[in-house]
């Protein structure tokens with residue numbers, strides 16, 4: 001049975017799509033609003049502004065790919081759909097970062113976990129970061145709106161064995177756990193969300209807001225990368241962009257975009273990189289600083305029975321037992337989840353080489369993996385990373401300090417305790433120098449004594465946040481609480497870069513709801529000025 005592909009059908013119906021790789025001469029494009037990036041922020045903003053009657057151009061550096069080409073193979077998905085073919089790393093290479101680069105941004109390849117912004121985060125932002133008007137009550141209708149729009153509902157199907165182990169461990173220990181809400185409609189439970197949903201069940205921006213915007217006349221420009229924001233006094237007057245070829249290398253052809261209003265939705269790291277490269281005013285030196293990752297530790301566990309963590313909804317249970325142990329600014333907390341277990345993804349995040357690695361991979365189908373996402377950005381000694389320009393790109397300098405390693409050690413202990421309580425026969429904290437552990441008593445001692453250090457301990461992130469913080473006080477924020485620049489009348493930022501701290505929860509729903517609120521306010525402002 002052929003799966004209907006909304007992108008193929010939409011293009012056939014006459015959507016305005018310009019594949020930059022086909023442009024061979026300099027071009028200027030104009031609209032009421034130009035949006036840089038087509039992910040969680042860009043997608044939602046595009047739909048709302050188009051619905052308000054404004055002409056919109058969405059610019060995306062990545063390609064337009066759709067279910068027609070999503071073949072559930074890691075070797076194709078990572079180079080096609082991820083930044084740096086899924087091998088992006090921090091400056092010292094100690095943290096691996098996953099981020100999307102295709103139409104739909106990271107939502108095209110994310111794992112569908114949808115969680116509202118924790119109240120603790122919102123209260124901290126109000127009290128400490130000069131954010132105004134973002135309380136759980138004020139945001140509730142925006143969460144409801146986006147939950148309806150993206151069919152976000154509790155996953156009612158039996159979790160896969162990877163998630164079931166998390167649930168069983170929590171039950172045995174009396175720890176808090178929750179069934180995850182997912183943005184899916186008619187999900188086949190394949191477990192391949194991270195390679196682009198092959199059946200268009202995931203309600204990513206690729207199959208929801210972007211098609212809606214295009215159906216109402218918006219223009220999508222793919223394989224074009226914005227390189228510079230041209231500005232003068234308090235106005236942005238153009239965006240300069242490079243055309244990219246099939247391999248996403250610049251062809252030398254330039255495109256100029258002109259608009260009444262400009263929105264940056266290139267995501268954390270890339271929005272700040274673009275701002276730095278364009279030398280936007282930054283009297284308090286904020287751009288790119290306080291970039292957060294939820295730096296994530298992994299613990300493997302071998303079970304007697306098959307886990308088959310590649311199959312079934314990747315994430316369907318989480319535990320918040322340890323996220324806010326002593327209030328927001330107390331010791332760093334961590335959220336417990338599981339990742340999908342696909343061979344390349346896991347082989348690159350496990351330890352050893354040669355025989356020991358081969359032995360571990362031979363038990364691949366019995367391998368359960370638990371992850372602990374550390375909540376960064378609240379404690380005084382948790383300042384996140386800093387985006388820095390290099391000659392041909394950027395670096396994210398994210399030093400891992402003692403406060404982080406303290407949380408990491410606690411997280412490894414919690415994960416081992418949980419995995420043994422769930423019935424694991426061996427637990428393997430993903431940090432060099434510690435072998436497979438056979439009991440909770442043995443693990444407790446080994447984890448208390450093990451050396452944790454950059455490049456010895458595996459740390460990863462799929463949640464990039466911050467670097468262009470929001471707030472009313474320009475001394476600590478680049479944009480106000482509506483995402484409007486403090487320095488330019490016609491520039492907004494709508495993506496994960498505006499979070500003043502990490503969230504302590506998976507980010508997509510926070511970006512959807514806050515963007516929906518801010519884009520609606522912007523649409524009212526722009527249409528009433530017409």
Ligand SMILES: Cc1cc2nc3c(=O)[nH]c(=O)nc-3n(C[C@H](O)[C@H](O)[C@H](O)COP(=O)(O)OP(=O)(O)OC[C@H]3O[C@@H](n4cnc5c(N)ncnc54)[C@H](O)[C@@H]3O)c2cc1C
Pocket residue numbers: 036037038039040041042059060061062098099100101102103104105106107109110111112113114115194224225226227265266267268270271274315462463464494495496497505506507508509511
């Ligand atoms: C593997 C993976 C799994 C994840 N799972 C979950 C999950 O289950 N739940 C959850 O809540 N979150 C998850 N996330 C994170 C979530 O998807 C992101 O937080 C969210 O999509 C970020 O939205 P954004 O708008 O900030 O940026 P993105 O969605 O990343 O979109 C930014 C887009 O801008 C484009 N861009 C960048 N620079 C330029 C430029 N100069 N010119 C033109 N275009 C540019 C990029 O190519 C990209 O497509 C996951 C992420 C990954 C990578």
